[in-house]
Amino acid sequence: QLQLQESGPGLVKPSETLSLTCTVSGGSISSGDYYWGWIRQPPGKGLEWIGSIYFSGTTFYNPSLASRVIISVDTSKSQFSLKVKSLTAADTAVYHCVRERNTVTSENWFDAWGQGTQVIVSS
């Protein structure tokens, strides 16, 4: 069964860069049927898509975050990563890594989620 596990620091300082990694097990990160991505949920708020990556390295980002975000993939380690720079308190959220089903219509859905990791931005 597919499992996604986030790892990274729970507390980061304002203006610094957040680095999170998602390890994929029980499935191939190189499958052409899927993208891999990140979604976050700030406290008391809804879900916000951050971006997605294909195993080839093609990326799609939320335009509101694109200037501060980089998503990368390492197929040899079955991992993909998220970097968010210039952090502010508004980046405080639970960050989930997700598997995104790639469809011919491109109206994709997220069919597997990691448990999520709490990130607090505070000095």
Place this chain on the structure above:
Amino acid sequence: SYVLTQPPSVSVAPGQTARITCAGDNIGSKTVHWYQKKPGQAPVLVVYDDSDRPSGIPERFSGSNSGNTATLTISRVEAGDEADYFCQVWDRTSDPYVLFGGGTKMTAL
């Protein structure tokens, strides 16, 4: 940009039917997916492509989409169905193009 509007909360007695709506301009022309999120747990896909269920999701969960409203219907509600439910669409003309509704807290009274 495109906006998805959900009611903040829905309450229903166990055994009854809960209907959670997701409103958007001509949402019937888009494909809607639904997620269930319980506190401290990862979200779970419960309906995709408007009305399809992933394996393992009970038949009590169903979806529809027409006009300006998509609906997630939970029949014979159980206490274990209490959760936040989010709708989601892709809209390549929007910014961003992956959009979630604000979420609906479903309570089994």
